Amino acid sequence: MQNDKTEVPHYTAHDVVLSTIYLPILIRAAKDKQTITYGALVKGAKELHPDNEYVKRSIPVLVGRRLNVLRQILRENSLPDLSSLIVSTSSSDAVHLKAKTERKRVYDTDWDSHASIIDSNWVKYPYDEVEFAEIKERDPEPKAPSREELKRINWDYWQENKELYPKWFRSKNEEVMSLLLQGYPVADCYKRVLDRGETQGSKDIKPKKNAKKLKKFRRRV
Numbered sequence: 001m002q003n004d005k006t007e008v009p010h011y012t013a014h015d016v017v018l019s020t021i022y023l024p025i026l027i028r029a030a031k032d033k034q035t036i037t038y039g040a041l042v043k044g045a046k047e048l049h050p051d052n053e054y055v056k057r058s059i060p061v062l063v064g065r066r067l068n069v070l071r072q073i074l075r076e077n078s079l080p081d082l083s084s085l086i087v088s089t090s091s092s093d094a095v096h097l098k099a100k101t102e103r104k105r106v107y108d109t110d111w112d113s114h115a116s117i118i119d120s121n122w123v124k125y126p127y128d129e130v131e132f133a134e135i136k137e138r139d140p141e142p143k144a145p146s147r148e149e150l151k152r153i154n155w156d157y158w159q160e161n162k163e164l165y166p167k168w169f170r171s172k173n174e175e176v177m178s179l180l181l182q183g184y185p186v187a188d189c190y191k192r193v194l195d196r197g198e199t200q201g202s203k204d205i206k207p208k209k210n211a212k213k214l215k216k217f218r219r220r221v
Contacts, residue, residue: 011069013127014062017054019069020122021045026070026082027111035087035103038063038185053130061183062145065153073121079114080105086187150180157186165190168197 025044029036036044038060049055058066067083074081084102145153154176172193179189 011125011127013130014054014057015066015069016122016125016127017052018045018058018063018066021049021052021055022063022067023070023082023118026085029085030082030106030109030111033107035085037087038188041086059183061180061185062153064157064186069122069125072125073118076121077114077117079118080109082106147177147181150177153186154180154189157190161190165194166197169194172197 022041022045025041025048026036041063042058042060045055045058063086064083071081071083081102084099084106154173175193175196176186176189179192180186184192
């Protein structure tokens with residue numbers, strides 16, 4: 001059972017609280033048939049919850065991880081992934097691997113009819129409240145994630161999506177880490193590195209022979 005993705009003992013208070021806060025913002029975007037960037041999602045949360053300490057300390061680079069609880073609940077209830085509405089900070093490109101298909105499902109879903117089901121699922125993810133009063137003096141401002149935390153974010157994303165990337169991508173880990181350290185969301189990092197590989201070629205791939213394959217990967221990212 002250790003490989004069962006429905007088990008979530010590692011979710012933190014930040015993960016659960018921020019997922020509940022991001023949910024209505026994403027549903028509003030779905031109803032309006034709009035997309036949203038990581039930065040706009042964080043900004044919207046701060047405007048709606050200016051006094052919430054979890055929200056105050058949130059940063060775009062960690063939004064993907066914070067949405068994992070929400071993705072879990074949506075999967076368990078056979079609902080489309082709302083995170084497919086998120087687009088790159090640098091362009092209108094989707095960061096979800098199956099954005100076109102999933103986004104249509106999101107737009108076609110009557111989210112009001114599923115509200116009570118989604119709300120009732122949060123109780124399955126208990127967490128310990130963070131005592132912000134105890135850390136405010138020594139840590140008054142939100143900090144960027146450490147290199148070790150970014151490594152974990154990178155690892156989790158790769159494990160979930162590695163089958164969607166070409167073999168040469170395995171050698172690009174340092175490029176991904178470099179972008180993560182600059183503050184880019186993990187899905188955006190992977191897309192940038194993939195685009196570079198398509199433009200520059202790779203020692204493991206013959207560009208002409210595999211042009212269609214690379215084009216296919218690019219569309220899915």
